Amino acid sequence: MKHGALAVLPLALGAALYGFAFGLLAAQVGFPWWGVGVMSAAVHAGSSQIVAVEQFASTQAVLGAALAGAALNLRYVGIVASLSDVLAGLSLRAKMVAIHITGDENWALTMAERAKSPDIGARFLIGSGAVMICVWTASTTAGALAGTVLPDLERFGLGFAFTAAFIAMARGLWRGRAQVLPWAVAGLATIAVVLLGLPKAYAIVVGTACGLVVSFALRRRSVLA
Numbered sequence: 703m704k705h706g707a708l709a710v711l712p713l714a715l716g717a718a719l720y721g722f723a724f725g726l727l728a729a730q731v732g733f734p735w736w737g738v739g740v741m742s743a744a745v746h747a748g749s750s751q752i753v754a755v756e757q758f759a760s761t762q763a764v765l766g767a768a769l770a771g772a773a774l775n776l777r778y779v780g781i782v783a784s785l786s787d788v789l790a791g792l793s794l795r796a797k798m799v800a801i802h803i804t805g806d807e808n809w810a811l812t813m814a815e816r817a818k819s820p821d822i823g824a825r826f827l828i829g830s831g832a833v834m835i836c837v838w839t840a841s842t843t844a845g846a847l848a849g850t851v852l853p854d855l856e857r858f859g860l861g862f863a864f865t866a867a868f869i870a871m872a873r874g875l876w877r878g879r880a881q882v883l884p885w886a887v888a889g890l891a892t893i894a895v896v897l898l899g900l901p902k903a904y905a906i907v908v909g910t911a912c913g914l915v916v917s918f919a920l921r922r923r924s925v926l927a
Contacts (some may be wrong), residue, residue: 703825703826703828703829703832704824704829705825705826706808706812706825706829706830706831706833707826707829707830707832707833709815709826709830710807710808710811710829710830710833710834711833712836713807713808713811714807714833714834714837717748717807717834717837717838717841718837718838718840718841719839719841720748720841721742721748721837721845722836722841722842722843722844722845722848723841723845724738724748724751724752724755725813725841725842725843725844725845725846725847725848725849726845726846726848726849726893727755727849728751728755728842728845728846728849729847729848729849729850730849730852731755731756732897733755733846734846735843735846735847735849735850736843737846738842738845739839739842739843739846741842742787742835742838742839742842742843743839744884746802746805746835746838746839747775747805747896748805748838748869749766749775749776750772750775751842753906754768767925769811775800776910776914781804781806781809782801782804783885784809785801785804785809785827786810787878788816788823788824789801789824789827791824792824795855796824799828800824800827800828800831802829802835803828803831803832803834804829804831804837805834805835805838807834808827808830809832810833811830812826812827812830815907825875825903837908841910843893858862880920881917881922882912882919883916883920884914884916884917885913887912887913887916888909888910888913888916889909890910891905891908891911891912892908892909893905893906894905894909895909
């Protein structure tokens with residue numbers, strides 16, 4: 703576990719800065735500081751938390767906020783499936799804990815290290831995940847506490863931190879020209895729903911679904927070819 707905990711520290715530093723910015727803005731749109739901390743520990747998914755907070759701040763709709771966050775977390779279905787070999791042999795309780803503390807950063811690091819050495823497994827994943835969830839919860843809570851006493855930071859453009867974070871995540875997920883069509887369809891579907899005046903939560907769900915359908919169709923065609 704120590705190996706994973708030390709290896710993930712550079713990524714944890716970046717997550718801490720991003721988490722602090724999220725906590726600041728979450729507090730300034732009305733979330734209590736303790737609520738931000740509880741959400742970070744219970745959900746532990748920065749991108750979905752951002753979308754949920756923005757959706758709730760603009761509409762006060764709890765269901766819409768939850769739907770938007772869940773849609774963005776659909777990628778974890780694939781992430782968890784990819785960990786079947788890593789988590790083999792663990793008890794159900796240990797598997798559930800490992801899955802909960804797994805985020806984009808420590809999952810990607812674990813899979814990259816495992817590709818180099820098959821000995822990398824659950825202990826590395828759990829060690830790196832424990833560091834990430836602790837850093838994320840602490841940084842978002844600290845940001846929320848600071849946000850209760852600082853002036854409105856949205857006017858200084860700090861809100862763009864969210865957009866920048868999504869751009870960075872999208873760049874990290876890009877795998878080449880084969881993804882152009884699914885990404886384009888997902889983007890166009892999302893824009894169309896927004897232009898129709900429907901809630902942004904539905905736009906995320908529709909865009910995700912359309913992108914997945916196109917991706918599945920392309921994969922099936924390549925298998926049958």
